[in-house]
Structures are given as structure tokens and as C-alpha cells.
Amino acid sequence: xxxxxxxxxxxxxxxxxxxxxxxxxxxxxxxxxxxxxxxxxxxxxxxxxxxxxxxxxxxxxxxxxxxxxxxxxxxxxxxxxxxxxxxxxxxxxxxxxxxxxxxxxxxxxxxxxxx
Amino acid sequence: xxxxxxxxxxxxxxxxxxxxxxxxxxxxxxxxxxxxxxxxxxxxxxxxxxxxxxxxxxxxxxxxxxxxxxxxxxxxxxxxxxxxxxxxxxxxxxxxxxxxxxxxxxxxxxxxxxx
Numbered sequence: 001x002x003x004x005x006x007x008x009x010x011x012x013x014x015x016x017x018x019x020x021x022x023x024x025x026x027x028x029x030x031x032x033x034x035x036x037x038x039x040x041x042x043x044x045x046x047x048x049x050x051x052x053x054x055x056x057x058x059x060x061x062x063x064x065x066x067x068x069x070x071x072x073x074x075x076x077x078x079x080x081x082x083x084x085x086x087x088x089x090x091x092x093x094x095x096x097x098x099x100x101x102x103x104x105x106x107x108x109x110x111x112x113x114x115x
Numbered sequence: 116x117x118x119x120x121x122x123x124x125x126x127x128x129x130x131x132x133x134x135x136x137x138x139x140x141x142x143x144x145x146x147x148x149x150x151x152x153x154x155x156x157x158x159x160x161x162x163x164x165x166x167x168x169x170x171x172x173x174x175x176x177x178x179x180x181x182x183x184x185x186x187x188x189x190x191x192x193x194x195x196x197x198x199x200x201x202x203x204x205x206x207x208x209x210x211x212x213x214x215x216x217x218x219x220x221x222x223x224x225x226x227x228x229x230x
Contacts, residue, residue, distance in 0.1 A: 032215050043119070043205055043221035044158075051216050088156060094215035100171050101146055101215055105158040 002027040004091050006106035014114050015083055021076040021109045023091030030096030033074040034103070035065055038088040047089070050074060061085075086113045118142050119222035121206050127228045128196060136191045136225045138206030145211035146170075147189035148219065149181060152203040164189055165211055193227075201229045 007022040025031060032051050036044040048059040055067040065076045074091060091106040119140045128134055140147065148171070149161040163171035164183040178194040189206060206222040 036221075038156075041223075043223045044207075044219075045221070046218040049216075049218070090158065096215065099215055100163060101148070101209055101217065101219065102160055102163065102171055103148075103150075103158075103219060104160075108156045108158075 004106035006109045010110045012112045016080045018079050023074045031093040034092045036090045081113045121222040121225050133194045138189045140208040144208040146209050148207040150205040196229045
């Protein structure tokens with residue numbers, strides 16, 4: 001069975017500082033990897049995803065994540081955070097085969113950006 | 116234009132009642148999902164429909180019954196509500212082709228409180 005572990009439940013950081021949100025997954029088959037963001041009182045939005053190819057993927061708002069197959073990790077990073085990045089971040093996987101689209105989520109990491 | 120909409124946004128009811136949550140998407144997607152987010156913000160898939168056909172049915176009490184009248188709508192009916200059903204319920208949709216690779220678009224959520 002597949003599982004996703006987000007190692008930090010809360011990450012407080014000051015504005016303009018760098019941040020890394022950690023995600024590890026467990027699966028005996030290939031998976032696709034996603035980061036979703038949930039702003040307060042809203043639904044989830046896709047931040048970025050890894051399907052294949054280059055292991056470094058980027059979002060339009062400055063986040064990036066690197067797929068590391070040997071360490072089964074997909075950590076999310078941003079070199080300089082803004083107050084507006086305060087949100088809940090979810091790492092998730094789907095199976096590389098089977099095609100149901102079932103998303104398996106980690107527990108979420110609350111990013112708190114302080115002025 | 117709202118892509119995925121849910122009604123109601125808030126639902127407060129007594130134990131033992133029956134309630135429904137409605138979801139509609141105008142993205143032209145074939146696949147729709149229901150997720151439950153508990154008080155610790157953990158997200159878990161409940162059901163998925165593809166063009167009115169049930170394709171994911173996780174271990175959910177049979178008091179929960181999804182209904183898809185057409186591919187743009189997926190409703191969730193809950194019988195005999197219990198305290199543990201209190202949660203935020205999210206509807207989502209995605210394109211059907213190679214679902215595992217596709218972004219899922221989430222609605223704003225329905226916060227259900229059972230008293």
C-alpha cells in the first residue's frame with residue numbers, strides 16, 4: 001500500500017527567509033507526485049507535480065520540488081517566502097498505473113510566515 | 116465563473132438526521148471525487164465517479180451514498196448522521212484520460228457539524 005509522510009506538522013518562518021517542507025512516500029510501484037496548497041477557508045489548489053523527466057519541478061509563484069527516487073522524497077522549497085504563502089501544504093501521490101486518480105495525501109504542513 | 120461549486124457551504128444538524136451535499140463542475144471533466152478532511156486536516160478519498168460510474172469506493176460506512184445524475188454533478192447523501200461525521204467535505208473533478216497524472220480541481224468545501 002502507498003503512504004505519504006510529511007515530517008513537519010508546522011513550519012514557522014520569517015518573511016523573506018528560505019523554507020523547505022519535507023515529504024517522503026512509500027510505494028512498491030511507480031507513483032506520480034503532487035503538492036497541493038490550501039489557503040484558509042478554501043479548497044485545495046495544485047502547486048506543482050512530478051510525472052516524469054526532469055526531477056526538479058517549479059511552480060509559477062517561486063516554489064520548487066525535487067523528486068529523489070533513492071530517498072523516496074519530494075521536498076518542497078522556496079528561497080524567499082512571503083506573508084501570502086501562509087497556508088496548509090499537502091504532499092500527495094497517485095499510482096503510476098491503475099488510472100483511478102486516487103490521491104493519497106500526507107498529513108499536511110502548516111506554513112506560518114511571520115513579518 | 117466557479118469551476119467546482121458545492122452547496123451548502125456550512126451545514127449544522129442534529130445526530131440521526133439525513134442530509135445531502137451537492138457538487139457541480141463546469142469544467143467538462145468526466146471524473147468527480149468526494150474527499151473528507153477531518154479536524155486534524157487529514158484528507159482521505161471517499162468516492163469517485165467517472166461519467167456516472169462508480170470507480171472508487173473506499174471503506175466508508177454505507178450511511179454515505181454518492182449519486183451522480185450526470186457527469187457534471189456528484190452529490191453525497193448521508194443517513195443517520197453521527198458526531199464523527201463532522202468534517203469538511205470536498206468535491207473535486209479531473210479529466211478522465213490518464214487520471215493519475217491529472218490535476219484535480221477542488222471545490223470550496225462543505226463544513227458539516229453534527230450536534
